[in-house]
Amino acid sequence: MYLGEASIEYQDGVYIQGYASIVGEKEGQGPLRSLFHDVENDPLFGGDNWEDAESRLQLRIANTTIREAGLELKDIRYVFAGDLLGQLIATSFGLKDLNIPLFGLYGACSTMGESLSLGSICVSAGHADHVLCMTSSHFASAEKSFRFPLGYGTQRKLSATWTVTGGGGVILGNSGGIARITGITTGKIVDYGCTDKENMGACMAPAAADTIAVHLSDFGRCPEDYDKIITGDLGSIGKTILLDLLDERGCRIEKQHMDCGMEIFDSEKQDTHAGASGCGCSASVLCSLILKNICSGIWKRVLFVPTGALFSPVSSNEGRSIPGIAHAVVIESLEQKG
Template identity: 65%
Template sequence: MDQTKGKQSIEFQEGVHILSGASIVGKKEGEGPLGSCFDLIGEDPMFGCQTWEDAESTLQKETAQLAIGKAKLEKWQIRTIFAGDLLAQSIASSFGIMDLEIPVYGLYGACSTMGEALSLGAMAVSGGFGEYVLSITSSHFGSAEKEFRFPLEYGNQRPLSATWTVTGSGACVLGKKGGKARITGLTTGKIIDYGLKDSLNMGACMAPAACDTIYQNLMDFNRSPGDYDRIITGDLGEVGQRILFDLMAEKGFDIKKQHMDCGIEIFDNAAQDTHAGGSGCGCSAATFASYILPKLEKGEWKRILFVPTGALLSKVSFNEGQSVPGIAQAVVVEHC
């Protein structure tokens, strides 16, 4: 049963249903424009733990359990978890969901990981490799700053192009039937490198990949931007959004009416001083589970293109002078 479409896409003959979405975020995210949408808001950035890394693991574990419970399932019914985060060797995921005792595929797509997790989860369910799967990602401001930039105690200044890593986790349970929204297609992204090396301007590094994936999705499905109620990128922020508009215009498409960016939506920059917006694996995941999915379930949006974006750098590659390639994974989600 061939479900491939065009050069890089898949069109599922039977859409894979999203049975639940769950999100838990930190205090700063809870004070933002989407604060009323999240399932839980943690007042303690350490989530009762001794380290930032343990805090993120706890955040992901609790979000996973919440998503499974909202789907009215028991953990033993989940065939596979597709999980990832930003930390080296994905330790937030491995230590976080270890106690659930569910088979796991660990993923790394930087901030695009939720798109990767939903894509692989949907393929697994569609292919008959599991009745229920869980797709989940997380990020934490403290652990990400420690991993990629400076210790928080250093108090370094951030340029206006910088984004603020979201403390949050988002999870979705996928199954063959039962949800009010379903994944009907996806476009797998390519690694795109324009040679940019500024790790504090992730939007500029990721925008070319977002453009490439969105354009290929439109080509593969023979669609125009107007065929989507929203085209939603993960965390380009204000700088990356402007670049994306210019790159899409060069390809003959104007997506300004449809475009939305999770990194712009999750914070109020004027009030919260987050500069270009939010970022991190948890940015698109928490926004999708708390804000985007309910609009699809209610039928306010009939079809959206969800395009989490990621910057594929590590502290090793950055310190060795390498550029920062980008990737974007697109998921077509429709009301049903």
């Protein structure tokens, strides 16, 4: 059933039947280390180059997620997946041997929100028993693609975030899961004209603010209806902007707000400046800390809002701005909020 301006509420709920996260060495040394399903210390994941590394990471995430859900490859009807690289090569080369019908998605770092949204629409329509929603990022493939080759040893601005090597996968289905998706709010592109690719938090915060405000209005809810409102990878600067922008709209979410980009690393000790980013940031935090807390009933209802910065090396070199997009997903524990 659709709701308000940009939302869908699922009457019967769509169930999360399993999830898994795999991350790299640096992420495995951070505060969430014990919550990931797997930490790989080889940055190449046994591959030949950074893109191959990320493809191998994707395949491992897919297989681990399916196993965690107690399913087999043949049980999965569709994969909804994407990544940050041009033409989604991490996904295409990573998932081709799965032999499962694929919908390739691009929402920059909001991809986990986009894949859960489209996956849940498909399940809610009764068109699949089990679908796999997943995404990844890799620090080195992203730096190579969007900024400078690592070998240059470029100095990073303090507003920069560190692209997560990692990712997560979720199996959605129409019954018997461990948590529920009860609604989604789909983001519009929001462009405040920011052009600094080393300050992506500022580029994405307006989109996150828009999606959260639209969500609360569409569902007729207030921030207090959520135990947590969790953005993807705004980092410390983006978080401040988000809270300011929502404050201007008369919406205060300080108490509920958490940002995946500020959870995965200890920024000070791990020298990650404003925090973490990448599709894999929100995906791996979702598939560790967030879903564990929801499944154990610590959090009853969470608004998960991955955020994406829509730019390419070409658009950036052409001096274009970096618009943002954010897709929100309502995730609830099976024991419903009273």
